[in-house]
Amino acid sequence: MNNSWYFCYPTVSHFIANEELFSKPREVFIKFSPETEKHIWAVTRGDRGDINDALRSAHASSYVWDNVGVIARADILRKVARIMEDKRLEIADTINLETGRSKKDCLKEVQAAIEQGYFWAGEGRRFFGRTFESASPNHLPQLRRVPVGVIALVVPFNNPFAACAWKSFPALLCGNAVILKAHEETPYTPVLFAKILKEAGVPSGVFNILQGFGFEVLLPLIKDDRVDAVSATCSIKTAKFILTATAERMLKVSIESGGKNALVVCDDADLEWAAECAIRSAFVDAGQRCAAGSRIIVFEKIYEKFKDIMLSKTARLKIGSSNEDDIGPVINRANLERLLMTVKRLPEGAVVLCGGGRVSKPGFFMEPTIIEGVTMGAEISQEELFGPITCLYSVKDLSEAIAFANWSKFALTSAVHTSSIHRAMMFAESVRAGRVSVNGYTFGSEPHMPFGGSKLSGNGWREPGPEALDFYSETKVIDMIHDPLKI
Incomplete structure (x- = not known):
């Protein structure tokens, strides 16, 4: 799309290293209102340069974020939830603008995100490991959770703010850096989420957002060696695309891809x-x-x-x-x-x-x-x-x-x-x-409950709930060997 006229509309940018950045080629696409059919955003269209910037930012910050410590990270997530409470009307207005859903329904979505924040903040005090008995004398094996690294998140348009919270909170609690691919139909909602993270004290580079069309941005992102895992809520077509693209590296991938x-x-x-x-x-x-x-x-x-x-x-x-x-x-x-x-x-x-x-x-x-x-x-x-x-x-x-x-x-x-x-x-x-x-609906989930399916609905991982920790962290066994003769 030619670039000369996009200033006619409000623009939506990437969010990289805690800054809103426009693509250097200045290419855009237009987001239309589902309610009025009118233009509402000119959205920057990501390219390989933007992807590389996001990867460089996330990779460099992942070590800093890990060293913050899980209790301190949980405290920051609690602050995020509090800021969301203060900004609930602004957030709901953004969701309403991009999806056309009623503001009362959008407020319910914001509340669901807030509850996710408080739940995951609480999990910071339950980030448990284990110790084992060993058949070998003077051994003390222990299991600890460690970050996966840089995680690419793919979120849907239908509940865009809650989806950001659903995936980002456990990813961040576990000490990972995040690159989130915003859906083309809800480009600004994740940016608003990112701004709240920044306000709460999440360090620069820990949470990044890329705009653009799915396969143009997603393929080079997930094929890059600096991405350590992918979590996606998406269509079957996109899910198969992700699984195929990451198969060569045997990447850790969580898929939730629909239902009938x-x-x-x-x-x-x-x-x-x-x-x-x-x-x-x-x-x-x-x-x-x-x-x-x-x-x-x-x-x-x-x-x-x-x-x-x-x-x-x-x-x-x-x-x-x-x-x-x-x-x-x-x-x-x-x-x-x-x-x-x-x-x-x-x-x-x-x-x-x-x-x-x-x-x-x-x-x-x-x-x-x-x-x-x-x-x-x-x-x-x-x-x-x-x-x-x-x-x-x-x-x-x-x-x-x-x-x-x-x-x-x-x-x-x-x-x-x-x-x-x-x-x-x-x-x-x-x-x-x-x-x-x-005697209820087919839908419904709460922050402490795992959600997911099998067959073409997903590949076995569960989010949210404590089970999500198994995806967003790795387990490491550390065997401490001591010698009583050296006391």
Whole structure:
């Protein structure tokens, strides 16, 4: 893109060595508002020079940050959380501007980030090692956690501030330096996060941000020998790209790459509440959640009644970006057009029960869409859509419901609605998912709880929760040998 006109818009820069820096070539791309479709940012477009600057900064600072000590690092993270509390309205306004979500939802995201900060600050006092008994006399083996080094973080657009907190807090607590690749759709939110870290006293170079298009910036970054690990919440396409690019170096990589999550409604469920949970699971954040409930599996005995309740509740949803609205916009025009085309190309026999179209007002708004009559093997039943679309399926019993829930290449989250503890336990123990909710939503996580999945949902690591320490640190065994004769 030519550079001569970008001053017409506010600019968003990289954040390297505690400074906002524009790329020397002065190339930019434009960020559009999902709510109004208007230009809001001219974002600097990173190149190899910027990547090298960030790597040099992070690599040099990693030793300084490690020497700060975990207790002192935790104290700084606690200060970060306090500053976030003071700036919560400014942060929420930024998230609202970049994502189009209501400010009330953005404030909830900020609160989630704050809670992450306080949790990880507390973990500084629980950064435990271990000692071992040895078969050899006069040996005292001990295990300690040490930093990995420089970690590249890849964050999504759907909850950009919380995602920064989710990954950055444990990475920083463990003594690592960070280079975060900002998502093109939410470029300034991570910069605001970085400014707060700087204000709290995180040393220069410890936390860096690169702007730019994914593969242009990401590939040279993660292939550089100065990067010691990668943590990414991303699409399957990006996840496979990262795993392939880092395979030669056998780099430590944590992937969370989406879901096709099932919510099962048994014939003994509270149907009003189950329908409420199904709607929120499917349509919160316009369905742009890895834990969205995109497959609603219902016992045939109550299928028609449940469908009527769900359609009635969906018809009352308000679409827009205000605090009175329930469903915000899709993040950009391309994703909106992709979703609309998905509905147009439904297989034979599929029925659109409601929605399916674009809302007739400015912004990338799509009607909440419920579809029935598709098989579990159909493409729409198997591919993550990342939009306000969900499908209904009818099953005979719990065994068939579990089989349908497991009929997926993803295994991230799930939910079951029933008044029977026996059914709940059977489902929870049989379904392939990293999280199971009984009589709740398909989404939901807290700072102390591990989150992640298997199959194409992830490669086994868990974030957040104490389990995240296993990714963001290495363990080192130090064997102390002493000689009683030299006392």
